[in-house]
Structures are given as C-alpha cells and as structure tokens.
Amino acid sequence: MKINIIPEWMANLEEEDLSFIKRFILASGSLKEIANQYEVTYPTVRLRLDRLIQKIKMSDDIANEPYISLIKRLAVNDKIDFETAKILVSEYKKMKGVE
Incomplete structure (x- = not known):
C-alpha cells in the first residue's frame, strides 16, 4: 500500500x-x-x-521561530538584502538570549 x-x-x-x-x-x-x-x-x-x-x-525554521522565518523569506524574495537579514536575526536572537 x-x-x-x-x-x-x-x-x-x-x-x-x-x-x-x-x-x-x-x-x-x-x-x-x-x-x-x-x-x-x-x-x-x-x-x-x-x-x-x-x-x-x-x-x-517556520515552526520554531516565525520571526526568523519572516526575515529569511523577505531576504530570499529580495525584499531586504541578506546583510540586513543577518543583522535582524542576530539582534533578535540576542534579545531572546539564544546567541
């Protein structure tokens, strides 16, 4: 089957x-x-x-971190550049105490 x-x-x-x-x-x-x-x-x-x-x-990443997923999706779709995406993700992780 x-x-x-x-x-x-x-x-x-x-x-x-x-x-x-x-x-x-x-x-x-x-x-x-x-x-x-x-x-x-x-x-x-x-x-x-x-x-x-x-x-x-x-x-x-979607299930674990919707915000990070949003940032990556924006970068992949050329809405923001990858350097900006990296900075946003890094700062978000610092705020959450993940990094």
Missing part, C-alpha cells in the same frame, strides 16, 4: 520550484545541463538553486 505524504518542506514550495527540482534530478544534478534546458547562464541557475536551498532551509 502506497501512502502519499508530502514533506512540509516540499509542500511549501511553488510548482515552478518543484519542476526545477525534478529537472535537476533528471539531469543528475548537472547545473550546466539545467542552464541549457532553461536557456540561461550557469550563474543564473546557481543563484536559483541557492535560493531554493534557502527556501527549503527556511521551512525548517
């Missing part, structure tokens, strides 16, 4: 992200091949993969 349970990190991704992951796997992890398929440069694919990695990591 097959049970379809989608992991939370995967359920939080957009359809386009899931399509990218599928292509990445089918290309045996070759970013060069993915760049050819999407007709973009290697650095563009690398950036997209890095952002996807951040989205997946972020989903692990």
Whole structure:
C-alpha cells in the first residue's frame, strides 16, 4: 500500500520550484545541463538553486521561530538584502538570549 505524504518542506514550495527540482534530478544534478534546458547562464541557475536551498532551509525554521522565518523569506524574495537579514536575526536572537 502506497501512502502519499508530502514533506512540509516540499509542500511549501511553488510548482515552478518543484519542476526545477525534478529537472535537476533528471539531469543528475548537472547545473550546466539545467542552464541549457532553461536557456540561461550557469550563474543564473546557481543563484536559483541557492535560493531554493534557502527556501527549503527556511521551512525548517517556520515552526520554531516565525520571526526568523519572516526575515529569511523577505531576504530570499529580495525584499531586504541578506546583510540586513543577518543583522535582524542576530539582534533578535540576542534579545531572546539564544546567541
């Protein structure tokens, strides 16, 4: 009997992200091949993969720290820069006594 349970990190991704992951796997992890398929440069694919990695990591933080998750989501979506996000997260952790 097959049970379809989608992991939370995967359920939080957009359809386009899931399509990218599928292509990445089918290309045996070759970013060069993915760049050819999407007709973009290697650095563009690398950036997209890095952002996807951040989205997946972020989903692990949601349950534990909603504020940190919000800051990371803003950074991943280019609403704030990563340096600002790091400062906000660091200060938040200091206030909470986590760091």
